[in-house]
Amino acid sequence: MxxxxxxxxxxxxxxxxxxxxxxxxxxxxxxxxxxxxxxxxxxxxEGIVQISIKYDKAGTYNTEKQLERAFNLQKAIVVPVAHDLDRRQKDILLAEALAIYLKNILHDGMTIGFSWGATMSAVASCMPELNLSDIVCVPMIGGPSGRLISDYHVNTITYEAAKKLHGIALLIDSPAIPETKSLKEELLKNVFNQELIRLWDHLDMAVMGVGSPVLKNNQTWQDFYGVDIIESIKGQDVVGDVVSRFYNIHGEHIINELDDRLIGIEADKLRECPYRIGVAESRDKVSALIGALRGNYINILVTTEETARGILDSI
Structure with a gap:
């Protein structure tokens, strides 16, 4: 021996x-x-050789793996950022990290859906320049009810992303929230909107921000929804939304007055998409992200290290 x-x-x-x-x-x-x-x-x-992995040397690797296990994610991308960076700078860092990942999974013939907002604007500006074939980029929701910075508009984001990927962009000329259900039904009869709905049924990838009613005083939120709609969800158990589909902390859809009027991808159709990428950060969005993860709205998460720790500490 x-x-x-x-x-x-x-x-x-x-x-x-x-x-x-x-x-x-x-x-x-x-x-x-x-x-x-x-x-x-x-x-x-027999312990003659002992292999240990120094996770502290791997930056955020261990945090990513914890998130992936906790929510059965396809991928978690956790980005360390300095505390003194402003919102736009953090969004750019998240978008750049996502761009690196996208280089490995984007391929010819994909149909990609986008949502709106400041973070999504950064995503579009950092989209990798790839010479792909037959890429189609589409908005997953209509336009704002009020004024909105043009860079944050879903059409701008969709167009910029398509340009980077050498694809084509289909744009939407209908509001996300028409005044009545009957007006919504009329708008959806439009041949261009019919084409969008058909593509929503067959998305290969969805890239979206995650909203939180905690940020109801945020000017961008007010510009998109209007004060009346923001007030209407008060008192409900809403913790967040993806493409204006509101949910609670368990990820369960909360029925609200927008459901009958909203022009946007249905939650069930969104969940059928193979790559559902959520890009968001901030302590104020921890509950919104937990709900989105539990509800299976997203299966790929891109966030900051601080936000990731907040999620793991809250479950």
Whole structure:
């Protein structure tokens, strides 16, 4: 047994410290390569070799894995950011991290949906420039009820993304929230809107921000929804929304007056999309993100390290 232990130590030393290949070790010791492989495995099992991973050296890797396990995510991208950065700077860092990931998964023939907002504006500006074929970019919701900074409009975002990807953009000329249900029905008869609805049914990827009613005093939210609609969801258990589909902390849809009037992708159709990418950060959005994750609205999360820790500390 002592001789075997000496052999295990010898092989482990040659492999792990001298960086020799299993073939080189086999030749030097006159042992079959398959035996070398078996003995290396045995040395780990018996504790002769102990492998430890220093997660603190891997930045946010461990946090990403915790999120992926907690919510059964396809991917979590956690970005460390300095505390003194402003909102736009943080959005750009998130968008740049997403762009790196997108380079690996975007391919010819994809139909990609986009939502609106400041974060999505950053996503569009940082979209990787790829020479792809047959890419179609579409808005997943109509335009604002009131005034909105043009860069935050879903049509602007969709167009900018399509330009970067050498694809085509289909734009929407209907409001997200028509005044009445009957007006919505009339607008949806439009041939262009019919084409959008057809594409919503077959999205390959959806990229969206996550809203939070905690930010109801945010000017961008007020510009999109109008004060009356923001007031109408008060007193309900709303923690957030994706493409104006409101939900509670458990991710359950909350029935509200917008449901019959909203021009946008249905929640069930959104969940059928293979890549559902949510991009958002801030302590104020922790509950909104937890609800979105639990409700399976998103299966790929891009956020800051601070927000990620807030999510994990709250579940």
């Amino acid at each position: 002592f001789a075997e232990d000496k052999l295990l130590v010898k092989i482990a030393e040659m492999y792990y410290q001298e960086n020799k290949t299993q073939n080189q070790i086999a030749k030097e010791l006159g042992i079959h390569r398959t035996t070398i492989s078996r003995l290396l495995k045995q040395s780990r099992e």
